Amino acid sequence: MRNCMTEEDALSYVTTVAKTLSLPLEPDRAQRVAQHLARNAQIAQVLDRIALDAYDELAAIYCPAPFPAAGDPGGQHG
Numbered sequence: 562m563r564n565c566m567t568e569e570d571a572l573s574y575v576t577t578v579a580k581t582l583s584l585p586l587e588p589d590r591a592q593r594v595a596q597h598l599a600r601n602a603q604i605a606q607v608l609d610r611i612a613l614d615a616y617d618e619l620a621a622i623y624c625p626a627p628f629p630a631a632g633d634p635g636g637q638h639g
Contacts, residue, residue, distance in 0.1 A: 571602070
């Protein structure tokens with residue numbers, strides 16, 4: 562079993578990505594983003610432990626909404 566990402570790992574990742582992408586990120590916001598990332602990593606680790614067969618979790622079929630008709634700025638069809 563792999564080790565889960567710690568908040569320190571997540572903060573290092575978040576600050577590195579922000580620098581790489583030239584994103585302004587204040588330290589307090591970086592900390593909050595890192596906390597969410599670490600929490601999501603912990604959730605993913607728990608879910609990875611569940612043995613599922615191929616058809617145990619059927620994803621819904623994605624059906625995007627149609628684009629508004631030309632000349633219909635409000636998106637009303639009909």
